[in-house]
Amino acid sequence: MTSTSERRQLNEEERFVRGQGRFVDDLTFTGALHVAFVRSTYARATIVKVDISQAQCSPGVVAIYQAKDIGMLNSPLPLLIPHPAIISGKTQSPLAEYEVHYVGQPIAMIVAESRYDAEDAAAWVDVEYSPLPFVIDLAKAAQKEAPRVHADMSDNIGARFTQKSGMLSTAQRLADHVTTVTVHMDRATAAPIETRAVAAEFDDRTGELTVWDTAQAPIAVRNGLAALLELDEHRVRVIAPDVGGGFGQKLLFFYPDELLVPFAAMQLKRPVKYTEDRRENFLASSQERTQIHSLTLYARKNGEILGLHDNIQHDSGAFMPYGIIVAHVSATSIAGPYRIPHLHIDCDVVYTPTMPVTPYRGCGRPHACFAIERALDQLALELSIDPVEIRKRNLIRDDEFPYRREGLVFQDGASVELDSGQYLRALDMLSNAVNFETFRAEQACYRSQGRYLGVGLACCVEGTGIGPYEGAIVRVHPISGNVFVSSGVTCQGQDHKALFTRIVAEQLSVPPRQIIVLGGDTHAFDLGGGTYASRSTVVAGNAVYLAACQVRQEIRQKAAAVFGVSVEEVILENGQVRHRNGSLTMPLAAVATLANPLRYAFNDTARIATQFAGQHHDGPALARDKTPGIESRTFFSPPRACWGFGAHAVIVEVDPGTGHVTLLRYLCIHDCGHIINHDIVRGQIIGGIAQGIGGALYESLGINKHGEVQNSTFSQFLMPQTADIPDIELMHLETPTPLNPLGVKGVGEAGCIAVSAVIASAIDDALTPLNSAPVRHSPMTAPYIYQRLKK
Ligand code: MCN
Structure with a gap:
């Protein structure tokens, strides 16, 4: 901490x-x-x-x-x-x-x-x-005879693709049980402050x-x-x-x-x-989320899933500036953390006469998670298997990593390969924290009083840290000894300053106040992608780390030459460079100043450097080195995405008279590999969950049949208030990825992915005695739940 x-x-x-x-x-x-x-x-x-x-x-x-x-x-x-x-x-x-x-x-x-x-x-x-003529509705716009958004097209299908892994026909042949669900997610917007x-x-x-x-x-x-x-x-x-705040909207x-x-x-x-x-x-400003999934699971009687078929209709809005990226991420995330050998995903990317769709925090994943988790709950119900148990039977086991979905191509062009994780352990930790047995007893008691409480569970994965690359410069200034860090990523609230400062401080052993992080300016660094797809920590963070390692090595080499000792004997500590037996010490700044030919004795640092350069072993040689300061410019290019994991549980109470849902407890266990900054990760996940709660219960752009957004002010567009967000009980697991030196995976979108799925699961559980129709739509607004009850 x-x-x-x-x-x-x-x-x-x-x-x-x-x-x-x-x-x-x-x-x-x-x-x-x-x-x-x-x-x-x-x-x-x-x-x-x-x-x-x-x-x-x-x-x-x-x-x-x-x-x-x-x-x-x-x-x-x-x-x-x-x-x-x-x-x-x-x-x-x-x-x-x-x-x-x-x-x-x-x-x-x-x-x-x-x-x-x-x-x-x-x-x-x-x-x-x-x-x-036009239609706004996605399913109608996807039909052949629908009025066209673009006059030169024969229909509204802007892209069509299939992603496959294994042979679905094998699963179809071997399955004892088949479950199909159709789910729908509404149009939402990032609504940054x-x-x-x-x-x-x-x-x-x-x-x-x-x-x-x-x-x-x-x-x-x-x-x-x-x-x-x-x-x-x-x-x-x-x-x-x-x-x-950007959340993808300012991409x-x-x-x-x-x-x-x-x-x-x-x-x-x-x-x-x-x-x-x-x-x-x-x-x-860009919007996202409208998708329809018709998802079929092929399973054995014991709940083991053999295959998955998904038919996705994705609403692209009127244009596709980023191509099919959102739909693609949905398709490649649909199997979540589960060992499903045979996958077949068909996707139509459909133009509708609405604002273009580009990634919004989660980018296609909340929809995919909603679809697979709803189907999994349905399968559990039909096979009379406990929802926790069915997930346990299908989660990828530790010894199965790296788990490759052969044939499924991720957005970076590499095959989908879940690199590492402890999914079963995470689920156990979550189940223990929820304490299902105690809850079931309480639930029965509440039901006898006419109160409907339910518990839900959902798991998710997030492929993070895609390339192609990010770079960083780490530079020890020859006069002040301050360390400047610049990179091509920029911050919308993730606090990369703290992130990079922590990485550099650990390597160079300098106090944080001496580290100056520059970013968000093409004159500071001008090669790289930017902040999206939860990639800054993985891609830019590792570039900063590698640059800092090189600077550290150069500092040690220079100091070793001056001290007349071997590099291994030089250590960096509290802004000082010293011989490990403590006999020789120089400020880090003085080492950076050694080779500065313009080193005027303005301050103590320069004076110390002058003394060292003049008096010690290789000092004169170093003084002839005319490259001032110590600097490294390094790039990091990840081999492929690394996959974070989350398991969420929620306890809700549903008012059957109004359909209103109150969240009583929210628990989350998350694994984003090695955590650099716990405070920020905590903030990221809680922020993501809060955003997910908005998407799950309230937020829907009310686009009417004329294509007008009817709730275009904050007094009309319902967002969660502080009182709507319970205390989030957050736990971490840290399974380092082998795919980068820091062992980190991204976390920026993680919180929001499973929220609609877990809340839907809890609502269904709460309303079991009332025989309501299962939730198949997000957001689950009070009117929507009320209608399900009537059905
Ligand atoms: N972190 C860490 N250890 C890890 C992973 C992450 O300490 N193993 C911390 C880092 O300090 C980093 C932060 O978590 O600053 C987020 O890291 P990362 O997952 O790499 O995400 P990015 O920095 O690339 O941010 C992008 C991501 C995305 S895609 C969206 S959308 C989003 C998000 O971040 N938009 C945000 N979080 C947001 N948070 C705020 N406040 N505002 C937004 O617009």
Whole structure:
């Protein structure tokens, strides 16, 4: 555990709690212009006419851009993650010109002296539409005869793929029992506290563009901007300052505003700024989750699962900027932590005239977990096997790792191979903590009083830490001896500062306050992917670790030369480098200063270094070394994903009169390999569970049949409040992965994955005496549960 004082030095939380964050909207620019967008009010329509004459006369308006004003820049944005399964990969152009494909799609951009002026002018733009037929519903949109989202396609299927492992026909032949469930998950949104924002400034004299963006991957934004605005990469700098939550919504580069705001800054030669309002965030920032699974399990009488067939319909929204990534993750996660030898997954990725879908924390996994766990509960019920027991019979055993699902290809192109874990031990620990026997006695007692309590159980896995690579620079400064760490990942609340500080502090034995972590700035580090897919700890963390190891080795070599001892005899301790018998000691800073030819005796460090360099063994030789400081720039490329594991249990009470669900106890055991920072991991899992509870019980974007989001404010979009989240009883197992030097697996999305599944399981258990229809839908809102009861 971290002490309070160490936590203060390590963590960023105090700065945020004190309101000292610095977000894009906090930045002020002299002479800045502000942006508002004219957005489609139709889901599908042709644009007959856009009349901007009134808007042009509106006070403060500096420019109005329509598609025709931006020329080639209005081409469809790049498809960022191509895949051979894509039949027709549609991406949107920055501004709609002839047709609109979802409510909220940008049609024109107003740039004005103030946001008020821009919004007023936007209201004056008169767009004439000619409505086209469409359906919002996923299952209907998937039908051959459904109205098409894209006129040049013969149906709405944007991609179709099959993933297979083993031979399903073998399972079908051997099975004694077959269970099919169909489950549905609704559209949700990340709802970060800070909405998306972008500001840009162009220096006409140097041709340099600086962009401040709430981006999770500033390097990708930099690369995209350089290519599309035809600027040399080194002339584009993208900075992600403090970012108030991303959850996938601020990921790679595809939002029109990310391109158009910098473009306007270049055109108008004034800083330009845009911050989404909350309604725009609900309408036009990416969404996720809508999927339908028809999942069949083939099993023996004893509950052993032989095969799984899943038919997935995935709602892609109107475009697929990231290709099929969400659907792909669902398909490759569907078997969860279970030993299922024969898998066959068919998936249709379907266009609907709604906001494009891109990964939202969990990225396809909560849906997959909901489907397999619902099916497993159904199988247990049908075979009269206890839900804990059926899971025990199918969980992958310790001696079966690495467990390869031959033929199933993960998102990084490698085969799905669960590297390590102690799934059965975790389930035992969870079962003991729940104490099922005691609960069953209590449950019976409550039932006799007309109260319906239930317990649920669900397990999940998360393939984390995908490549291709991340890099890091660790540098001991030759004057101060401070250690600078830079990387290509950026932080939206995960506190990578504390993460990297801990890794470097352990290697170099320097106090945390001497470690300065830089990130979120393409001028600090400009090669790498960014923060997504729970990969920063695995990929960037190991790059930092390897760089720190190299720096440590160089420090020891230099000190050994000066001391005239062997490298093995040199140790690093409390910011000092010393001979192991304690006779010779130098501050770390002095070692870094040894080879600094510009080492003026400004401070003690330089004086000590001068003395050592002059007087000791190889000091003169070191003084001839003209490379100041000690630095390593290292990359880490994981061989494949490493898999975290979680088992969740929950005790709920359901009010049969209203369908309202109250969570009484929530328990989770999680394994993300070696834990670097317990406080952060705890925060990540609890935050993920809280987000999952929102998704399980309340949060659904109320997209009506016109394609309009009906609950686009926080007073309408229900999120869990503090009182809705019980104390989370969290336990850890640490099974290090063999796939990276730190033995770490990612954890950032883990908390949310099993929540819908476990709550559904508990609701069914609670309502058993009332013969309600089993839960097949998430979120499980009170009206939904009430209807199941009536059925
Ligand atoms: N950690 C650790 N030991 C491990 C694994 C992780 O100490 N074995 C800690 C690290 O300190 C790290 C944190 O856990 O800072 C998260 O690590 P990781 O799993 O590598 O996830 P990333 O840093 O790559 O963050 C991305 C992940 C994703 S994909 C989403 S979505 C998400 C999430 O993180 N969005 C978040 N957590 C979030 N948390 C906040 N507050 N805000 C978001 O937007």
